[in-house]
Amino acid sequence: MSELRRxxxxxxxxxxxxxxxxxxxxxxxxxxxxxxRLIQVIIDDGVANKDMDKIISTSxxxxxxSILSAVFMIxxxxxSVRASRKMEADIREDLFKKIQSFSFGNLDxxxxxxxxxxxxxxxxxxxxxxxxxLRMFTRAPLMFVGSLSIMILTNFExxxxxxxxxxxxxxxxxxxxxxxxxxxxxxxxxxxxxNQVMQENLVGIRVVKAFVRRDYENERFEDAxxxxxxxxxxxxxxxxxxxPLTMVIMNMATVAIIYYGGMQVFAGTTSVGTIxxxxxxxxxxxxxxxxxxxxxGQISSASASAERIMQVLDAEPDIQDKPDAIKLSNIxxxxxxxxxxxxxxxxGGDPVLRDLNFTAExxxxxxxxxxxxSGKSSLINLIPRFYDATKGQVTIDGYDVRDVxxxxxxxxxxxxxxxxxxxxxxxxxxxxxxxPDATQExxxxxxxxxxxxxxxxxxxxxxxxxxxxxxTNLSGGQKQRLAIARALLIKPKILILDDSTSAVDIETEIKxxxxxxxxxxxxTRFVIAQRISTVLNADQILVLxxxxxxxxxxxxxxxxxxxxxxxxxxxxxxxxxxx
Ligand code: GTP
Ligand code: MG
Numbered sequence: 001m002s003e004l005r006r007x008x009x010x011x012x013x014x015x016x017x018x019x020x021x022x023x024x025x026x027x028x029x030x031x032x033x034x035x036x037r038l039i040q041v042i043i044d045d046g047v048a049n050k051d052m053d054k055i056i057s058t059s060x061x062x063x064x065x066s067i068l069s070a071v072f073m074i075x076x077x078x079x080s081v082r083a084s085r086k087m088e089a090d091i092r093e094d095l096f097k098k099i100q101s102f103s104f105g106n107l108d109x110x111x112x113x114x115x116x117x118x119x120x121x122x123x124x125x126x127x128x129x130x131x132x133x134l135r136m137f138t139r140a141p142l143m144f145v146g147s148l149s150i151m152i153l154t155n156f157e158x159x160x161x162x163x164x165x166x167x168x169x170x171x172x173x174x175x176x177x178x179x180x181x182x183x184x185x186x187x188x189x190x191x192x193x194x195n196q197v198m199q200e201n202l203v204g205i206r207v208v209k210a211f212v213r214r215d216y217e218n219e220r221f222e223d224a225x226x227x228x229x230x231x232x233x234x235x236x237x238x239x240x241x242x243x244p245l246t247m248v249i250m251n252m253a254t255v256a257i258i259y260y261g262g263m264q265v266f267a268g269t270t271s272v273g274t275i276x277x278x279x280x281x282x283x284x285x286x287x288x289x290x291x292x293x294x295x296x297g298q299i300s301s302a303s304a305s306a307e308r309i310m311q312v313l314d315a316e317p318d319i320q321d322k323p324d325a326i327k328l329s330n331i332x333x334x335x336x337x338x339x340x341x342x343x344x345x346x347x348g349g350d351p352v353l354r355d356l357n358f359t360a361e362x363x364x365x366x367x368x369x370x371x372x373x374s375g376k377s378s379l380i381n382l383i384p385r386f387y388d389a390t391k392g393q394v395t396i397d398g399y400d401v402r403d404v405x406x407x408x409x410x411x412x413x414x415x416x417x418x419x420x421x422x423x424x425x426x427x428x429x430x431x432x433x434x435x436p437d438a439t440q441e442x443x444x445x446x447x448x449x450x451x452x453x454x455x456x457x458x459x460x461x462x463x464x465x466x467x468x469x470x471x472t473n474l475s476g477g478q479k480q481r482l483a484i485a486r487a488l489l490i491k492p493k494i495l496i497l498d499d500s501t502s503a504v505d506i507e508t509e510i511k512x513x514x515x516x517x518x519x520x521x522x523x524t525r526f527v528i529a530q531r532i533s534t535v536l537n538a539d540q541i542l543v544l545x546x547x548x549x550x551x552x553x554x555x556x557x558x559x560x561x562x563x564x565x566x567x568x569x570x571x572x573x574x575x576x577x578x579x
Contacts, residue, residue, distance in 0.1 A: 003306040004299070007126060010090050015085035020136045021079035024072045029123035031105035033150065036280035038062040044273035080134030095119055095312055103319035104386040108344070110312070112203075113196030118312055121191055122305035129302030140288030147285040147321040153272055153280060158261055158278055162285060166255045168291050169246060174241045177296040177550060183235040184301030187242040188230040188308065197224045246290050253282050319385055325405040329411055331397045332362040333493040333524035335383060339392035342378060342547075351390060352378050353547045358538065363491075365517070365525045367535035369568065370483075372543030375527045377418055381494045383554035384413045385528070386552065396494070414492030416500040422474075427456055428463040430482055434490040442489060451508045452478070452484035475504035484512065488520070496526045506533060513537070532572045541565070 011018060025430075038058055046055035081499075086094070097114060099107075129209045151159035201208060201217050208217050261275035315431045340356035343349050353375045368376045381387050382394050385401045401409060423431050431446060432438050438446075443463065447453040455478055459465040467474065480500050487495060495516070501509040513534070516525065527534065535541050536555050543551040543558070544567050551562035558565040 002392040003310050004126075004129070004303045006310060006417050007091065007306045008130075010087045011083065011130070013090070014086055017083035017086075018134060021076050021083065022138050023400060024076040025139050026142060026467065028072040028076065029139055029146060031065045031072060032143065032284065033129070034065050035062055035069075036277040036284070038065065039280065040273035040277040042273070043113050043276055044271040048272070076135060080131055083134065084127050084130040086129060088123055091126070091309065092119060092123055095123070095309065098313055101317045102315070102318050104381065105318045105344075105346075106315055111196050111199075113199040114192055114196070115312065116199060117188075117192040117195045117307050121195075122308050125188070125302050125305035126309065129298050129568050132295065132298055136291055140291045140295070143284050144288040147242050147281040151281050151285070153279070155264075155274055158257060158270065158274070161253055161256045162282070163328070164256075165282075165286070166289070169249055169286060172242070173247060173251070173289055173293045173296075176238065176293050180235060180293075180297050181300045183231060184239075184297060185304035186231050187228070187235065187306050188301065190224070190231055192308075194221075194224040194228050197221055200522065203493055204335065210369070211304075240291060243290070246286065250282060250286050253286075254279050257282060263510045279402065280297060319388055319406070319414040321406050325480045326399060326403055327405045328396070328408040328412055330506060331493050332358075333337060333412075333522070334395075334397050335360040335494065335524055335526075336395045336398075337379075337382075337392070338395070340382065340389045340394060341391035342387065343390045344378075344387075351547060353389075355548060356392070358540070358542060358549065358552060360524050360526070362524055363522045365527065365537070367538035367541045368526060368528045368544060369532070369535055369541060369565070375547040376542040376544055377498055379549075380415075380526055380528065381500055383494065383496060384410050384415060404438070410492045411490065413496060413522075414487035414490050416480070416487045416498060418498040418500075420479045420483040420500075422467050422479060425467060426463065427459075427465050427467055427482065430462075430467055431485045433486055438489055443485075445519075446485040446489040447481075448479045449462070449488055449512070449519050451504075451511050451515070452481035452485050455481075477508070479503070480504055481508075481512075486517075492523060494524045494526070495520060498528045499530065500527075501534065502530055504545060506531070509534060543568075 038061055040059045040060070042055055045051060046058060054237060086351050095118065119176050148159070148162060151162060197220055203219065208214060210350045235366075257278050258275060261270060264270040265272060265275065277506065302425060336359045337356045342353040343351040356379065358366075367377065370376050379386075382389055383396075383401070385394075388402060396404070396409070396412075411434075423433065428440075428443055429436075431443050431452075435442075440463070446455060447456055448461075456463055456465070461512060465473075484497065487497070501512060504512070509531075510533075516523075527538070529535055539554065540552060541555060541558055542549050543562060545564065551558055551565050552559065
């Protein structure tokens with residue numbers, strides 16, 4: 001509930017629409033409540049007195065009232081839908097922007113499936129709730145109070161039927177609400193799980209096929225799908241018991257009114273028209289009570305969704321600019337790690353990096369070597385501040401990265417991440433991603449350095465070739481080279497290549513290296529590599545093992561001083577090594 005209240009601040013800009021919707025709703029109720037009265041007049045004054053004129057004129061009034069009611073209702077729908085849809089769009093925009101502001105650490109807290117569910121179906125729940133609120137919320141109590149007052153005022157004795165009926169229905173509604181309440185949160189949770197399963201499957205569908213795990217995936221999906229279905233089924237079953245039951249009670253009330261009313265008619269204390277009107281008012285009193293049950297369901301469902309949306313909106317990006325953040329410009333590219341320790345978990349669990357100390361001078365080529373899981377990617381993630389060091393500091397030109405403006409920091413760093421992601425669009429757009437205003441010449445220059453130009457020109461459409469979703473129509477090595485070109489195009493002062501040539505043949509790799517050496521002589525380069533041949537010419541090689549630097553220096557030095565390094569070298573190149 002409280003989350004719903006918090007999310008309702010999004011209604012603020014649409015006050016006018018909301019007020020209009022509520023006023024129109026009030027008018028609908030007035031028109032609706034007048035109809036049974038008019039029926040009463042038709043019967044008592046018209047039919048009973050055989051007064052045809054009265055019948056016709058009152059009938060026309062009645063038709064007029066119902067047309068008015070319809071028109072008001074349409075007006076209400078227009079305003080309430082407009083307000084709630086706009087609100088939905090506003091929340092979605094905020095959600096999207098929030099997610100964009102997330103750090104890598106924040107993104108680790110949510111799965112893609114969770115974020116997608118919150119952006120779609122949770123948002124729909126909240127929107128539907130507000131639409132319903134604006135169409136029903138004020139109408140239900142007005143109808144209830146209005147009908148009941150009219151009944152009491154016109155015939156108190158007869159209206160006593162309602163004094164039995166309202167408590168009975170209320171108990172029923174209460175029972176229904178308390179049984180149904182937990183279902184809604186559960187439905188959303190299961191939907192979220194289903195989305196997660198589907199999303200993982202769709203992203204990894206090729207792996208599923210490769211490993212012949214279709215049956216397993218089908219089972220996993222069926223399981224999630226069934227869980228959702230069963231929850232929805234249970235809920236629908238409750239609904240299907242509730243409504244017929246209330247109908248029975250309502251019909252019993254109608255019979256009671258006709259019975260007692262009939263006796264009153266015989267005694268001459270009331271009219272047939274009044275009975276007719278009362279039968280109608282029974283429905284208009286009870287309808288809102290039934291609506292209340294529906295609404296209670298919607299409230300739980302919407303507040304469960306609102307809570308999940310607010311979790312995303314409330315998440316504070318754990319990496320933010322300081323208020324007085326320094327804008328980096330014209331940096332030289334000196335990178336220093338001082339006593340750096342880093343752990344992925346906030347409570348300072350086992351650090352994946354420890355006691356890191358090294359200096360990369362501007363223009364230096366630093367190679368990082370180490371077995372898988374030794375912390376290479378984690379290390380370079382600290383330079384653009386994708387994560388913050390748990391202890392110690394990382395500085396660029398003497399500035400602690402936590403003190404500088406992130407945008408200015410990152411715009412000086414060209415990075416090609418270990419997992420290449422491309423966007424659907426042309427090859428040119430992908431290379432230009434970090435600098436959309438780059439000229440064709442600049443794009444080509446970057447592509448040439450990344451040894452991508454030739455294969456791009458080999459495509460019939462050259463740079464206009466469309467890249468499929470996640471680069472499906474490109475080979476692994478081609479994707480890597482596009483990612484390198486993309487990083488080069490921003491003319492970075494610091495270039496980070498995380499295993500970016502792992503899928504490229506050695507010859508091409510050497511050419512890329514030569515081009516980088518030539519074109520980016522002043523750029524500080526961090527190159528993570530598996531192949532020792534890549535690092536032979538580096539100014540500085542850092543050998544990582546279990547998060548620690550176990551050796552550093554140039555190739556020739558390390559051959560003498562580091563047994564680990566020598567071992568790697570021998571296994572790959574020395575003594576007739578395979579590569
Ligand atoms: P390769 O890329 O396989 O060569 O390994 P790497 O040297 O780049 O290792 P990386 O820095 O990715 O990982 C170092 C350690 O951190 C490993 O033990 C991982 O299990 C762990 N790790 C990596 N990413 C995450 C993360 O996002 N969350 C958590 N909790 N741990 C992570
Ligand atoms: Mg890695």
